[in-house]
Amino acid sequence: MNYIEYDFTVTPIELGVEILVAELAEVGFESFVDTPTGVKAYIPKNLWREDVLEDVSLLENEEFTISYQVTEIEQVNWNEEWEKNFSPIVVEDICTVRANFHPEPSTPYDIVITPKMSFGTGHHETTYMMLQQLIPLSLERIKVLDMGCGTGILAIMTALRGARDITAIDIDPWCVENATENVQQNNCSFIIVKEGDASAIAGEKYNLILANINRNILLSDIPAYAQALLPEGILLVSGFYLEDLPAIQERCREVGLTFVSYIERNNWVSVKFQRQ
Template identity: 40%
Template sequence: MGDSYLAINFKVSPISGRDILIAELSYLSFEMFEEKIEGVIAYIKKSAYKDGILNNVRIFNSNEFKISYKIQEIQNKNWNEQWEQNFDSVDINENCIIRAPFHKPSNKLYDIIIKPEMSFGTGHHETTKLMLEFIYEEELENKTLCDVGCGTGVLSILSEKKGVKKIDAIDIDINSYNNTLDNIERNSCKKINAIHASSEMLLGNKYDIILSNITLNGLVENFENFNSISKANTILILSGFYKDDLNYISELLTKFKFEFTDYKMKNDWVAARYYHN
């Protein structure tokens, strides 16, 4: 008998808070999200739902949104079938696609296979897509790169396909680490070193490119480490925050010798690029 699931039906008002909620839940153990008119249904294995798991979801403490939820247990769900019905391939641009293992191979230059398991980073969320667009634009041949909060490993995988010679993909979440290992194998990658640890493990190294698509607080907590692992002209590409936070982040990064270059935006989500002095 398979593990039973909990379906948590969140009602979000105003509905603009739904994307924020999904982004935050994606960093927990939720496996799939079903968007509804009034909110979202989030699915999680019953065994993974621990007391207090929702306590650190910041949007619950926001005065801008009202969120309520009900929990329903679902027995023996055919999860692979349900996941396949709800997972569409994602075209990043004319040369890059993110698809699942059950999709037919594409003829695009960068055909990336991702099975997300319980990790964030399929290309569906705005922040992941924005990061992938930046990576696609960068000249990465023979560069060194780290991916802090690697999730599914999708950013590292595209980076290797674009010619990076050495990649450290690091995540504090064991599910993300394991998922990255699986996706490395699916894409026949040879230059990605997956690490289950915090960014302190990278201290002592210097990188040409630093990628990080995590929460706003997570980014800020890592700025000092980003500075330590940078050299002159290191490029830092960040996402996981809104346009309203861009000035705050950019001003804070100047204290760590990073200068703002440019940004991309989708539905108020932002990815921004900086260089190290």
């Protein structure tokens, strides 16, 4: 399969690239490679259309200067491209996320992943904050759901922290395959990884639900998450901006979830709710 490559030049680069990647992922782009001036984004040719960038609002934001070049390319060796650009991250000096070719760290928790085209390397603010949120929680032997699991990084972290009944779900078959590989690589094969959406959790109950997705899906699926939470169960969500927080809070209030706290990183937020 051929891909269409967009080579973006972004100023200011750090915040701009983070937001741009999140928006591009929502319109069909499947893989991203950081560059010294921005990011290269790839979309399968059969999914590409002339107006593919129409809903990427960052391109209209006057606070950023963004230009790009478009090229059609043959199938890319994503692992090779990723290995050239991926560097380990460390969250709160507690958890390291790295590739298998990086040296073993001294942090208490060590997650080894090969993300391929799946979202969730820990570099994005939302994944980083979700890992932050997990660090202070007591997870021993609780039942966990990682919804929209991507690489499986959050499910793996809960396993390393002591959870044993863990389900990771994603709507994308590629993410399911990738997450399965990553849980095996981290000796967490007891994590159940499956394809599906919020309908897949009907009748299930969890102590902890993780949902790092996006605003619209969260607003749609929060009632299902609330129904699936045990008493005193916790819902951790991310994937949206600070200005979207009131809408998320109101939706959770409607279904009986109590707002506990939130953290912010470059205008992205991660929020903790609890069922009473």
